[in-house]
Amino acid sequence: MPLLLATSLKTAGAQTSDRQVEDRSSRASAFAKGIITFDDLKFDIEKGGKFDRKMLTPKIESLHKKNVELKGYMLPTSVFKQTGIEEFVLVRDNMECCFGPGAALYDCVIVQMEPGKTATFTTRPVTVKGKFEIKEFKYPDSDEHYAIYRIIASEVR
Numbered sequence: 001m002p003l004l005l006a007t008s009l010k011t012a013g014a015q016t017s018d019r020q021v022e023d024r025s026s027r028a029s030a031f032a033k034g035i036i037t038f039d040d041l042k043f044d045i046e047k048g049g050k051f052d053r054k055m056l057t058p059k060i061e062s063l064h065k066k067n068v069e070l071k072g073y074m075l076p077t078s079v080f081k082q083t084g085i086e087e088f089v090l091v092r093d094n095m096e097c098c099f100g101p102g103a104a105l106y107d108c109v110i111v112q113m114e115p116g117k118t119a120t121f122t123t124r125p126v127t128v129k130g131k132f133e134i135k136e137f138k139y140p141d142s143d144e145h146y147a148i149y150r151i152i153a154s155e156v157r
Contacts, residue, residue: 031059034068036132038092041106041149051105051145056134068132070109070151071125085119087112090128090151109149110137111156119156129155 025031025039040063043055070090078089090109111128113119119126130153137147 034066034132036063036068036070038070038072038107041109042104043106045105047104050143051136051148053134053136061134063132064134066132067130068151069127069129070132071127072109073123073125074119074121075108076121076123079121081121083118083120085113085121088119088121089147090126094123105145105148108147109151110135110147111151111153113153113156117154119153126156128153129157 026036030036031040041060043057043060045051045055072090072092073094074085075089075091078087079085088111090111092107109128111119111130114130128151130151133150133152134148135150136145137150138145
C-alpha cells in the first residue's frame with residue numbers, strides 16, 4: 001500500500017500557497033504529555049529541498065518512538081474505502097494548504113493502524129493516538145521523500 005499512499009500524495013492536486021500562518025505549537029505541558037500539533041513537526045527545509053535527518057530539531061527527535069496524540073484530517077485520496085481503513089495519510093488541514101507536489105514534508109503523517117485496529121473515513125478532523133516514528137518514505141525508484149513521519153495508531157477518533 002505505500003505506493004498507493006505515495007501516489008495519492010503526489011497527485012492530491014491542491015494548490016500551493018505562500019500565505020503566513022500563525023504558529024500553533026503545543027504548550028510545553030501538552031507536549032510533555034505527547035499532545036502535539038503539526039507546527040511541532042516543522043523544521044527548516046527549502047521548498048523542493050532535499051531532506052536530511054540532521055535538519056530535524058532535537059524537539060522533533062525527542063518524539064521518536066513516543067506515544068502521541070495528533071489532530072488533523074484524513075487525506076481523501078489516500079483512502080479507498082469508507083470503513084476498515086488500515087492505513088491513511090493524516091494532513092494538517094482539509095486542503096486549504098498545500099499537499100502534493102511542493103508540499104512541505106512536515107505537513108503529512110503516514111498513519112498505520114495497529115494489527116486488528118481500523119479507522120472509518122470522515123471529512124471532519126480526527127485525533128490519532130499512537131506511537132510516533134521518524135521514518136523515511138521515498139517514491140519508488142527515487143531519492144525524493146513523500147513523507148518522513150509515521151504513527152502506528154491505536155485509536156482514531
